[in-house]
Amino acid sequence: MAAKKYTVGVLGATGLVGREIIKTLSERKFPVSRLILLASERSAGTVLSVGKKTLTVQVAEPKIFKGIDFLFSSAGGSVSKRLASHAVDAGCIVIDNTSAFRMEEHVPLVVPEVNAETLRHHKGLIANPNCSTAQLVVVLKPLHDAFGIKRLVVSTYQAVSGAGNKAIEELYMQSEQVLSGQPAIPQVLPYPIAFNVIPFIGEFEANGYTNEEMKMTHEVAKIMGAPIPTTATCVRVPVANGHSESVNIEFERPVTPEQVRQVLANAPLVTLRDDTQLRHFPYPLEVSGQDQVYVGRIRQDVSHPCGINLWVVADNLRKGAALNAVQIAETMIAMGLA
Amino acid sequence: MAAKKYTVGVLGATGLVGREIIKTLSERKFPVSRLILLASERSAGTVLSVGKKTLTVQVAEPKIFKGIDFLFSSAGGSVSKRLASHAVDAGCIVIDNTSAFRMEEHVPLVVPEVNAETLRHHKGLIANPNCSTAQLVVVLKPLHDAFGIKRLVVSTYQAVSGAGNKAIEELYMQSEQVLSGQPAIPQVLPYPIAFNVIPFIGEFEANGYTNEEMKMTHEVAKIMGAPIPTTATCVRVPVANGHSESVNIEFERPVTPEQVRQVLANAPLVTLRDDTQLRHFPYPLEVSGQDQVYVGRIRQDVSHPCGINLWVVADNLRKGAALNAVQIAETMIAMGLA
Numbered sequence: 001m002a003a004k005k006y007t008v009g010v011l012g013a014t015g016l017v018g019r020e021i022i023k024t025l026s027e028r029k030f031p032v033s034r035l036i037l038l039a040s041e042r043s044a045g046t047v048l049s050v051g052k053k054t055l056t057v058q059v060a061e062p063k064i065f066k067g068i069d070f071l072f073s074s075a076g077g078s079v080s081k082r083l084a085s086h087a088v089d090a091g092c093i094v095i096d097n098t099s100a101f102r103m104e105e106h107v108p109l110v111v112p113e114v115n116a117e118t119l120r121h122h123k124g125l126i127a128n129p130n131c132s133t134a135q136l137v138v139v140l141k142p143l144h145d146a147f148g149i150k151r152l153v154v155s156t157y158q159a160v161s162g163a164g165n166k167a168i169e170e171l172y173m174q175s176e177q178v179l180s181g182q183p184a185i186p187q188v189l190p191y192p193i194a195f196n197v198i199p200f201i202g203e204f205e206a207n208g209y210t211n212e213e214m215k216m217t218h219e220v221a222k223i224m225g226a227p228i229p230t231t232a233t234c235v236r237v238p239v240a241n242g243h244s245e246s247v248n249i250e251f252e253r254p255v256t257p258e259q260v261r262q263v264l265a266n267a268p269l270v271t272l273r274d275d276t277q278l279r280h281f282p283y284p285l286e287v288s289g290q291d292q293v294y295v296g297r298i299r300q301d302v303s304h305p306c307g308i309n310l311w312v313v314a315d316n317l318r319k320g321a322a323l324n325a326v327q328i329a330e331t332m333i334a335m336g337l338a
Numbered sequence: 339m340a341a342k343k344y345t346v347g348v349l350g351a352t353g354l355v356g357r358e359i360i361k362t363l364s365e366r367k368f369p370v371s372r373l374i375l376l377a378s379e380r381s382a383g384t385v386l387s388v389g390k391k392t393l394t395v396q397v398a399e400p401k402i403f404k405g406i407d408f409l410f411s412s413a414g415g416s417v418s419k420r421l422a423s424h425a426v427d428a429g430c431i432v433i434d435n436t437s438a439f440r441m442e443e444h445v446p447l448v449v450p451e452v453n454a455e456t457l458r459h460h461k462g463l464i465a466n467p468n469c470s471t472a473q474l475v476v477v478l479k480p481l482h483d484a485f486g487i488k489r490l491v492v493s494t495y496q497a498v499s500g501a502g503n504k505a506i507e508e509l510y511m512q513s514e515q516v517l518s519g520q521p522a523i524p525q526v527l528p529y530p531i532a533f534n535v536i537p538f539i540g541e542f543e544a545n546g547y548t549n550e551e552m553k554m555t556h557e558v559a560k561i562m563g564a565p566i567p568t569t570a571t572c573v574r575v576p577v578a579n580g581h582s583e584s585v586n587i588e589f590e591r592p593v594t595p596e597q598v599r600q601v602l603a604n605a606p607l608v609t610l611r612d613d614t615q616l617r618h619f620p621y622p623l624e625v626s627g628q629d630q631v632y633v634g635r636i637r638q639d640v641s642h643p644c645g646i647n648l649w650v651v652a653d654n655l656r657k658g659a660a661l662n663a664v665q666i667a668e669t670m671i672a673m674g675l676a
Contacts, residue, residue: 151641151642152641153491153586153639153641155493155571155584157495157535157573157575171533172517175513175517175533176517179510179513179514179517190617191621191623192623195509195513195576195577195578195623196577196621196622196623197495197575197577197582197621197622198621199582199584199619199620199621199634199635199649199651200617200619200635204614204617207637207638207640208595208614208635208636208637208638209637209640214640217640217641229640229641229642230640230641231586231639231640231641231642231645231647233493233584233635233647233649235495235582235584237495237535237575237576238533238575238576238577239533239534239535239576240533244535244537244573246493246537246571246573246584248491248569248586257546276542276546279528279538279542281537281538282537283529283534283535283536283537284534284535285529285530285533285534296537297537297538297546297571298546299545299546299547300545300546301491301569302545302547302552302555302567302568302569303489303490303491303555303567303568303569304489304567304569307569309569309571311537311571313537
């Protein structure tokens, strides 16, 4: 019997994540019978190459979803809020990469290596977590299962690709401006990003955190299925692609770096790169373009008997977005849910 | 009576910190009767402009220290180890910016806003702390006095100027190479730094930390005069000048962000820049060239009832090096110690 193939829609097809989803579907030989590219009116009409074919991006409107099996949505929260229910009503399984529905109780928020089982309770809409959370929980889950995590303190070093195509262009343009002695005028990001760091990402909440930071707090707890107290400081750095995270983990009991390495050496999607002799640790230039989540700098916290420090780097467009979304669809097929 | 003037030597005069010391002495109208610029044989003979005069850099050798009142040394640890005792024997007060003597028991390690009193016990040699420690303790001291600090988790975002002139050149050269599509070959720093972050600074110790990280652990305790457990992750970012630090403080008891702001608003050398409405927080491009230590992103730690997060940025060549060194000399004069 031939394996089933699926009609797949990509909403936000011209964005960085949309293009990465199209590429990922192809690379992973996702069983696509028909690919439908969708975007706002502004971007509709764009012609994209997909393998040997070219496809024209169509306007995303409610009536277009009929017949789509999987809809990958990465067109921004307001678009998702407006269109997702139409797609679900039309029978699509919507895998949504925005923050619009992540914390809704009936919406599974899924990283397949961590909580695939929650997919069984889906109501047509599955949320893809925020980039910096996805890569983190891949590392936390096996450690929590082995030792119990009590608390997390995270500081991020996030690439501009998380803010979209225009932010990458701004990084490069500002860098050229600075190198030629001109002033760098920020347009996409709130401060100049070339040769600078920006100590906040997103909008501020009443408690002084940004929504980017609180996403990590809330999403870690939901995906891990455990109320692990988490505090995050999210910082933008002048890196094109690849998010890095300095992670301090307080375990329920003393744990050695060697125990952490043993667990992570066998963890799905995790690659250890932790060689103090060769001074080889994960860094964004090397990790960008890779699927795996890389971990290094694993060491005992000298300030706490149950603490471990480590450093996590992943491609925020892949595990942080497109790869995880496609994995969700693959997992649903494997579980007989689609 | 005319105020006393001093013969001042600058060892390592051609380096980034040496030049910044010369500039700082002039800006702060330090009472210099005669300025003697010293360096290794490689750099001796260099002619530097100092105000309206030009001075020729002389070879640093033991017999040259006679008659110097204050010797600022920033020529690297091995040079300091070789020459410092000769300078002390010749009667100099040596203010050493290297890590060579910082942890020696009889050597005061001084940030004047924090522990000026320890200068009274000096034996001719005073150590200037590491850049990332100096800016941190200026913020920690008033908070520790007010509330008691129990533990610190720090992640740094350190500029390349901390690795010297050649590292700044490397950042700019690699950036040009990447922008023109050429490969960036690291020579000074261990990985490419343009559009990248490097997750370690310095050499590795047996416990998996770098010496840069353990400096913070040890120096915070010594300067604060309190065994505050501190764990640090030190990361190099593609910023020319200005170190940033994401700091998680666990206090002895619950403390509100407003209490922290009130204390820091009155703290010497600290400037609050913490406006979520205007989204104005400290960042290296704005702080580079300033003397003050800037603090923002002050907020309750949502993971711990006694925790506070904050963000500290300072010019690592100024408070992190030259300014603090000159302040030590000024303080010794004011205390009648020189």
